[in-house]
Amino acid sequence: MQRTDYLATGAWSPGQDAGRRQFVSFGERAIALDVGATLRDVTVAYETWGVLNSARSNAILVCHAWTGDSHVAGAAGDGHPTPGWWEGIIGPGLAIDTNEWFVVCSNVLGGCQGTTGPASPHPDDGAPYGSRFPVITIRDMVRAQVRLADHLGVARWHAVIGGSMGGMQALEWAITFPDRVGSLVAIGTCAQSTAQQIAWGAIGRRAIRLDPQWRGGDYYQAPVGEGPWQGLAIARMVAQVTFRSDNVFTDRFGRDLADMDAENNGISLWDKFEVERYLDHHGDRLIRRFDTNSYLLIGKAMDLHDVARGRGGLAKAMSRVTAPTLAMGISSDILYPTYQQRQIRDLVAHNGVTAEYVEIESPHGHDAFLIDLQQVGGPITRWLHNN
């Protein structure tokens, strides 16, 4: 299939561009944000797999996490810096079988992989938004996805699925648009970010702000190689440790030194342990593909995540969910402990709605939803057929 549609504003035909990044722009139809501001000329980048059936009843929305993008499945290249982040879950004959389902994923609002974000040109002057980009929330991300659903002609998703921040979006979909969500799969996520989660986020934000190259968010004129990559790398290190587990780090790295200064008996202040080199590697990979301001804003959106906000409390907010809900937790997740997914199950079940909790037994920590694909995929396949 050919990519025919960049910055599309016209009608869309089902299956026209499966697996290739496409764009839709909403021009003057501004999106009103939680913060009180509006954003106009919003573009949403998205990809689709499979074919929307004539009843338009087989559409599944997959929502990505912090540094993810629309490229859920497929090789790197052609605008995609990395292979699909859920490769092995989505495709013909896989857990989310694209012979059966029409799968959609869009880059979130505020992102940097095609959807409007802080690196995008401001409509007033064409210069990057930078510090002018407003704070966004998970609900704002969903608002942009609603526009995309309308554009695609999907009145109701068969399911909305997401892990981590993707699960936050899925929850907000089910609460805000119960009529448009057939079922909900929320993995390694929470109904409200906790103080500890916020604390980790705050540390990353401070590190970015401390980087002189961040320049208050207006660094886009910096020469190549400059820019706030050091602050971003530190923020990413914090996340990367919380994404994994003590045991996996020990098994993988132990106490091995990557560098070793023989003159000092292998002891110097900046010699790196293997685990530091691993974190550096992840930081380096991220800074090559991700915009620091997007990282900052999306992280803040997660910290602000609270389905109860403005809805009269948590129980009342969750009582809006009518979609059967599969909540999945990961046994070794230190960032989103399993009590948070069991809470989602309990709150939905409390309203008499079908709700199930499945635990992924894994040593890999939070990231297990991207690693232990068999354990993740099996329950999803079953869920999509039964609900």
Next chain:
Amino acid sequence: MQRTDYLATGAWSPGQDAGRRQFVSFGERAIALDVGATLRDVTVAYETWGVLNSARSNAILVCHAWTGDSHVAGAAGDGHPTPGWWEGIIGPGLAIDTNEWFVVCSNVLGGCQGTTGPASPHPDDGAPYGSRFPVITIRDMVRAQVRLADHLGVARWHAVIGGSMGGMQALEWAITFPDRVGSLVAIGTCAQSTAQQIAWGAIGRRAIRLDPQWRGGDYYQAPVGEGPWQGLAIARMVAQVTFRSDNVFTDRFGRDLADMDAENNGISLWDKFEVERYLDHHGDRLIRRFDTNSYLLIGKAMDLHDVARGRGGLAKAMSRVTAPTLAMGISSDILYPTYQQRQIRDLVAHNGVTAEYVEIESPHGHDAFLIDLQQVGGPITRWLHNN
């Protein structure tokens, strides 16, 4: 009692200066460090409580943690920026009863509360060491404490006690000087720092290095109010989150916003949640009393902590321990999980030496050893009398 002895080089009399900070300097008797360098003109700051008996058999060494100092008990003031960090554990009639025991605590080598560290004058030129201060290890800290023990005339401690990094020192004492350690109490600590612990440490180091005010470690000429306090505050935030627990953060802070910008529906990038204000508060307190280079070096010493290094493996290193060992863990400790203290118990018991593990049931995380004093004190009192 009067403080009579600053920078003492002469003989010391038992009980002469209980509860006041004293100093001993070792002049040209340089300390040889693990890194291969030597340090001369080393001063050690210490305090004592109680009276050393004539048999010199009732001395207990208490070792402090990362940002601690010699001031285990007593009010703030007179060179002590904070009240005793184990106030309520040590004193007349308390868990470590100073009517019975002669208690000693010294500021660690590399510290900033009286013992020689990076802010101390270099003997060559009188200017602060700064970046010239060598990397130190837990074993180096113990080397300085051995000098102090000799100075005090304590050939053998009735017990060596420590929590967190204090426990690392206590372990090194028991391994390196088995004849000088009557019994060992190691709380919330480990025999080898793990990859995850090193990762947290590395993040803090990077944050300090990113601070332009750190100036490679040579910032002591900076005007008042400048200096690398932002980097230190971020490093401290990382530690502070790992010192506590998810549940306690949630109970204490929830998702409350400390600041609230009404114009933005309470949503702005830098508005602080209560938990952020709490972390700021701890960062601010620390930067007023602690030197950034000391924080950096002591943190690195913890990351380098490995009782097995150069000793033919962990089991072989731990087989040197002949002191009966009480290992204490904290149920909610995410930084030094209880498997690490059970491992210490198991390794010591494996050699036929008395070893016991006691778990502190607390929601407070690693810091519980400074908070849940009754649970900490009871087993210590019993241990000191039975071993």
